Amino acid sequence: MHPAFSVIFLTTLIGVGQGLFLALYTGQVYTLAKLLPAQDSVSFYAFGGLLALLFLIGGLLASFFHLGHPERAWRAASQWRTSWLSREVIVLPVFMFLVALYAVIHFLGWTMPLFVIADTLAVDLTLIIGFLASIAAFALFISTAMIYACLKFLQEWHSPLTVANYTLLGIASGFMLAAAFSAYTDVDLVVFFGVWAVIFTLMGFITRAASLIRNKQLRHKFNLKSAIGVRHSQMTQKAQGFMGGSFNTREFFHGKSKALVQLVKYTFLLLVFVVPVLLVGASYALESSTLPIFAFVAQYLGLMVERWYFFADAKHPQNLYYQSMS
Amino acid sequence: MTQLALVIDLNVCVGCHACVTSCKEWNTSGWAGPMPDERAYDADPSGVFFNRVQTYEIGVFPNTETLHFPKSCLHCEDPPCVPVCPTGASYKREDNGVVLVDYDKCIGCKYCSWACPYGAREFDEQGKVMKKCTLCIDRITDMTLPESERKPACVLACPTSARIYGDVHDPGSEASQAIREQGGYQLMPEWGTEPANHYLPRRKIRMHIHEDELVRADNPLSKEGVELPFDQGETLDDVAW
Numbered sequence: 001m002h003p004a005f006s007v008i009f010l011t012t013l014i015g016v017g018q019g020l021f022l023a024l025y026t027g028q029v030y031t032l033a034k035l036l037p038a039q040d041s042v043s044f045y046a047f048g049g050l051l052a053l054l055f056l057i058g059g060l061l062a063s064f065f066h067l068g069h070p071e072r073a074w075r076a077a078s079q080w081r082t083s084w085l086s087r088e089v090i091v092l093p094v095f096m097f098l099v100a101l102y103a104v105i106h107f108l109g110w111t112m113p114l115f116v117i118a119d120t121l122a123v124d125l126t127l128i129i130g131f132l133a134s135i136a137a138f139a140l141f142i143s144t145a146m147i148y149a150c151l152k153f154l155q156e157w158h159s160p161l162t163v164a165n166y167t168l169l170g171i172a173s174g175f176m177l178a179a180a181f182s183a184y185t186d187v188d189l190v191v192f193f194g195v196w197a198v199i200f201t202l203m204g205f206i207t208r209a210a211s212l213i214r215n216k217q218l219r220h221k222f223n224l225k226s227a228i229g230v231r232h233s234q235m236t237q238k239a240q241g242f243m244g245g246s247f248n249t250r251e252f253f254h255g256k257s258k259a260l261v262q263l264v265k266y267t268f269l270l271l272v273f274v275v276p277v278l279l280v281g282a283s284y285a286l287e288s289s290t291l292p293i294f295a296f297v298a299q300y301l302g303l304m305v306e307r308w309y310f311f312a313d314a315k316h317p318q319n320l321y322y323q324s325m326s
Numbered sequence: 327m328t329q330l331a332l333v334i335d336l337n338v339c340v341g342c343h344a345c346v347t348s349c350k351e352w353n354t355s356g357w358a359g360p361m362p363d364e365r366a367y368d369a370d371p372s373g374v375f376f377n378r379v380q381t382y383e384i385g386v387f388p389n390t391e392t393l394h395f396p397k398s399c400l401h402c403e404d405p406p407c408v409p410v411c412p413t414g415a416s417y418k419r420e421d422n423g424v425v426l427v428d429y430d431k432c433i434g435c436k437y438c439s440w441a442c443p444y445g446a447r448e449f450d451e452q453g454k455v456m457k458k459c460t461l462c463i464d465r466i467t468d469m470t471l472p473e474s475e476r477k478p479a480c481v482l483a484c485p486t487s488a489r490i491y492g493d494v495h496d497p498g499s500e501a502s503q504a505i506r507e508q509g510g511y512q513l514m515p516e517w518g519t520e521p522a523n524h525y526l527p528r529r530k531i532r533m534h535i536h537e538d539e540l541v542r543a544d545n546p547l548s549k550e551g552v553e554l555p556f557d558q559g560e561t562l563d564d565v566a567w
Contacts, residue, residue: 001440068434068454075413075431082409085437089412153406153443153517221516222443224382228395229511229525232384241346241378241397244371247448251439317514318445321380321397 001154002254003311006066011144012173012303013059014092015166018137019174019200020052020181021099023193025130027178032121036192041106044187045126049103051181052174056096084150088143095140098133102126141167148310155218156314161211168207169272169306172200173299176276180296183289190292194280201299205273208306212265215313222317237324248322254312264309271302329403329423329495330461331522332481333504334396337529338488341379341394348483349377349398349459357464362452374448376459377480393528396489398480399446399459400513400521401425407438407447416456423495423522424463429455443517466491494522 024045030036039045064070076089105111105126113122145166148157175197182189224235240249254261276295283291353376354361363373377398384391401418405425408416415431416438418424427438427447432455439447439456447458462478465471475482481491492501501524504510510524 066435068436068449069432072413072431072433075415076433076435077412079409079412079414083412083437085410085435086412147437150410151406151441154440222514226514226516228382228393229513229527230382230384230393234386235382235384237380238383238392239381241343241380242373242375244365244373246372246375247439247451248445251436251449252445316440316445317443317517321445 001311001314001316002251003308004066006062006064007311008304008307009062010059010066011166011307012300013055013062014140014144015170015303016173016177016300017052017055017059017099018095018140019171020048020055020177021102021174022134022137022171023175023178023196024048024052025102025134026196027189027192028126028130030192032127037188039187039189041109041111043185046103046107047185048178048181049099049106051177053096053099053103055177056092056099060092060096084143084146088140088147091136091140091143095133095136098129098136102129102133105129138167141170148314153222153317154314155220156215157310159211159214161207161214164207165204165211168200168204169303172197172204173296173303175200176280176292176296176299179280180293183283183292186289190289191284194284194292197295198277198280201273201277208272220315220317222320224320227317227320237321240322240324243325246322248318252316252319252322256312261309261312264305264312268302268306268309271298272306273302275299275302327423327495328421328493329401329522330466330492331401331423331494331501331524332398332461332478333490333492333494333501333510333524333526335488335490335504335508335526336393336395337526338486339379339394339396340486340488341381341392342485343379344483344485345396345480345489346375346377346379348479349462350375352462352465352479353460356462358457358460360450360453361457362450364451372451374450374457376448376457391528396480397444397446398523399425399461400444400519400523401459401461403520403522404518406441406443406517406519410437410441412437419463422467422493424461425458426460426463427456427458429453429457432456443514443519444521494524 027036031038067073076086079086080090111124111126113124116122142163145163149159149162152158175193179190179193179197182193225231276299279291279295279298350361353359361374363371365371377396380395380397382393382395384393401424405418408418408425412435413431413433415428417426419426434454434456436449436456439449447456450457465478466476468476477491481489490501490504492499494501494505496502504526505524508526510526512521512524
C-alpha cells in the first residue's frame with residue numbers, strides 16, 4: 001500500500017493524545033489511592049488535558065487532508081452499523097469533547113467530592129468524566145485499528161496484533177509525553193510516567209515484533225491463478241491495459257526499493273523502542289529534565305516511520321493485476 | 327432477486343479494447359461521468375476507466391498462449407466495498423444487484439478501494455470522488471430505449487460477442503446458461519465475495535488423428551504403401567482407378 005501522510009499523522013497524533021489522557025487519568029487514580037502526591041488541578045491536569053486535546057485536534061486536522069470532500073465529512077457518521085471508519089468518526093469527537101470537559105472542570109477547580117464510596121473513595125466530577133473518556137480512548141484505539149484489521153484481503157493487517165499495536169504504541173507514546181510534560185513542568189511524576197512508558201513500550205515491542213514475524217512468514221492466499229482463473233505455473237502479465245499510470249498503480253504500491261523498506265523497519269525499531277527506553281533510563285540516572293522530552297520526540301518520529309512501514313508492508317491483492325506496464 | 331452481470335468469454339475476446347473505449351465514451355458524458363483524463367498528451371498520462379483489457383502470456387516460449395482479460399467491477403453479491411463505506415455512498419441496488427457510488431455522498435476517503443481485492447474502483451482526482459463501473463445503469467434501466475439496446479455499452483460494442491449480459495439469478499437467461507454449460511467461473515473465489523460477473527475459460531479445440539484414419543484399414547489391397555507410377559495428388563480418395 002502507498003503510505004498516506006495524512007493517515008500517518010492522524011493515527012500517530014491521536015494515539016499520543018489518547019495515551020496522554022490515559023496517563024493523566026492513571027495519575028489521578030493513583031493520587032486517589034494516595035499512591036502518588038496530589039497534583040495541581042490547573043497547572044497539571046487542565047494543561048495536560050489541553051495538551052492531549054491539541055494532539056487530538058492535530059490528528060483530526062490531518063485526517064481532513066485525506067478526504068476528497070472534507071466538507072461532507074459529517075456524513076461519515078452515518079454507517080456506524082457496518083463501518084469501522086464511521087465508528088472512528090463518531091468516537092473521536094466524543095473523546096475530544098470528554099477530554100475538553102475533563103480539562104475545563106479541572107481548570108475551574110470543580111473537584112469537590114460529589115459523594116464518597118465506603119468512606120474512602122471520594123468521587124468527584126473529573127473522576128466520572130475521566131472514566132467515560134478512558135472508555136472512549138480505548139474505543140477509539142479499537143476503531144482506528146479495526147479500520148485496517150477488518151480488511152481480510154490485506155493479510156498483513158488482518159490480525160488482532162494490529163489492534164494490540166495501535167493500542168500499546170499509542171499508550172506508550174502518551175505516557176512518554178506525560179513523562180516529558182512532568183519533566184518540563186517540574187512535577188514529581190517523571191519516574192512514575194517514565195516507568196510506565198517503558199513498560200508499555202516494551203509491551204508494544206513484543207506485539208510489534210510478533211506482527212513483524214507473522215508478516216514475514218505470511219503465505220498469501222491470493223495468486224495469479226485465481227486472479228485470472230487460469231491454471232498454469234508460468235504466467236506473466238504483458239499489458240495492464242494502459243501505458244501511463246492510474247489510481248491502481250499509485251494507491252497500492254509504495255514504489256520504494258526493498259532495501260529502503262528494510263532500512264525503514266530498522267529505523268523505527270530503533271527510534272520507537274530502543275532510543276526512548278535508553279533516554280528514559282539515562283534521565284533517571286542523570287535526573288535530567290530534558291531527556292524525557294527527547295525520548296518522546298524520538299518515539300513520536302519513530303512512530304511516524306512505523307506507520308509508514310505498516311502501510312508499505314501490506315500487499316494488496318489488486319497488485320496482481322498491475323505487474324507490467326507495456 | 328435479480329442480479330445483473332456480465333459473462334466474459336475469454337475464448338472469444340481478441341483484446342481489441344473496443345469495450346474500453348465505448349465504455350469511456352458512453353460513461354464520461356453520461357450519468358456516471360465525467361471520467362477525467364489528466365496530462366493526456368504529456369509524459370505521464372493518467373485517467374479514469376471503468377473497464378480495462380489486460381494481456382497475459384501463459385506458458386514459456388515457444389509453448390505460449392496469449393490471454394486477453396477484460397477487467398471491470400464484478401458487482402459482487404457480497405461486495406466488501408459496501409459495508410466499509412462510512413457515508414453510505416457505496417451501495418448495492420436492491421432491485422438489480424448493481425454496485426454503485428452516490429457521488430453526492432462520497433467523501434473521497436478511498437477506503438472502499440482498499441476493501442476491493444480486484445482493484446475495480448478508480449478515484450477521480452478532479453471530482454475527488456470514487457468512481458466505478460455502473461454496468462451502464464443509465465442504459466439498462468432506460469425504458470425509452472428499445473430492448474435490444476438496453477445493455478451496457480461494452481456489450482454492444484464487442485465485435486466478437488465475448489460479453490454476455492443478463493440476470494445470473496435467472497437460470498434461463500443466456501448468461502446463466504453460458505456459466506452453467508461452458509464452465510463459467512468467478513475471480514478469486516477464495517475471498518467469498520461471490521462476484522456476479524463470471525468468466526468463461528479458454529477452450530482449446532484439438533483435432534485428434536488416429537493411425538487408422540490415415541491408413542485405410544478397410545482397403546483390401548493396402549494400396550497406400552505401394553509405390554505408384556505417377557503422382558497421386560493430394561489424397562488417394564480423389565483418384566479413380
